[in-house]
Amino acid sequence: MIFPEVDEKTMAKWTWGRIVGAAIAGVMLTVAAALPAAAQNVRVTVDGTPITDMQVSQRVRLFALEGNKTGTQGATDQLITEAIQMAEAKRLGITVSNAQVDDALQQVARNIGMGQDRLVQMLQEGGVNIDSLRDRLRAAVAWNAVTEAAIMPQVQISDFELDQQAATRVxxxxxxxxxxxxxxxxxxxxxxxxxxxxxxxxxxxxxxxxxxxxxxxxxxxxxxxxxxxxxxxxxxxxxxxxxxxxxxxxxxxxxxxxxxxxxxxxxxxAEDLTFIKGDLRAEAGNDALAEQQAKYLADLRERAKIIYN
Structure with missing residues (x-):
């Protein structure tokens, strides 16, 4: 579960003033997010792409809702990773539509058992602009596409090794x-x-x-x-x-x-290992893919020009 469920009784205790305050906060966050990067303090640049204090602050608040305690350093590292992932997607000619991000956002809402409007409301209550979550989802969708296009073809599973492993399980x-x-x-x-x-x-x-x-x-x-x-x-x-x-x-x-x-x-x-090998292939494939993804991303990060201000 990405976010903890909001207690209905707690929601019911909201005063009108608090609701208005939350709405105003949401508007202010939206306006702040819409300001050009030059009007905000740039904390890091990744191959010329700025990451601002506002972005880091928003990601820290999103982390807080998720129970992630890595704070500013964790938020900054994640934003750097996303900038690298988006740059690689662009290099490969991969684009992510707003509709794809909308679908991903709807899936997040379904996963935590609430409607999308309720999710947005909960984010606003936590001081989080929905764009912070949308940015992260956009990077995730882009990275999935990079994985399919450039990383999965590099993953090879040895049939000989699978045969050996399967034989030990029969x-x-x-x-x-x-x-x-x-x-x-x-x-x-x-x-x-x-x-x-x-x-x-x-x-x-x-x-x-x-x-x-x-x-x-x-x-x-x-x-x-x-x-x-x-x-x-x-x-x-x-x-x-x-x-x-x-x-x-x-x-x-x-x-x-x-x-x-x-x-x-x-x-x-009969020593038919087909069915056991099928399960093993899935396990080995997932492990090999995760390893290859980590290596690919590490190589991208090593080549990236990351400047901390």
Missing amino acids: QDYQNFDYILKEVIFVGAGSSNRSGQANQYRASFTGCDAAVPLSLSYTDAAVVDIGRRHATQMPEALAKELAGLNVGGITKPRVVESGVSMLAVCEKTQ
Whole structure:
């Protein structure tokens, strides 16, 4: 959550004078933000882009609403970073529209469970001009675009390393490939259905007899599940199937549509790491991307001309 939620009772206690005062403060902040940089004290310039005392002060107040205690130094560093990010976006021909910033602002409001007008009101109460948040969101959107255009293509994931990692995560019960049929007793009344399912299971002789046997029961159906690897199934079910031979059938379990059992029609030893590798690839990709982003930004910062006044 970016901002703490404002207590409704606290809001209700506002006096008319306080509301007017907050509104005036908001107008003054807006006017102050609209003043040219030359009329304000410039604290830092980043490749010729000024960062003023007003911007730093506004960002500190925004930090305070978020519980960020890094203060003036943290606010200044963040504004420098944003100036560098915006400059790189401009170099790459990336522009961020006001509509994109509006969408990002709306997402912030949704994330903290309030309307956009309420968010603006809360910012004003904290002495924060909405433009301070909009500027930060604009830089974030621009940096995302830079990441997609220039950083993500540099991220490479080694399939060999993924194979090695995946192999260490595969358990013995996951080394099987199955062709399955589901036998399901449809309808409410799970205890009655479970009794029928247990009778069916006791009489089950294999997949070829699954359908003929089901005809002896009311509301019993046989569904071809097809090929499934153990890693595609819940752990408990995968462990149970690993202990069955071809022609075996799992114990009845209650599902949303009734009572279900899985029959093993084929079972082969298989070291299919596809599904585990998919999760690993996402993890490794996120880590590698974050590392590459940090390196890219550090390189930009090292080349930037940053002058503190």
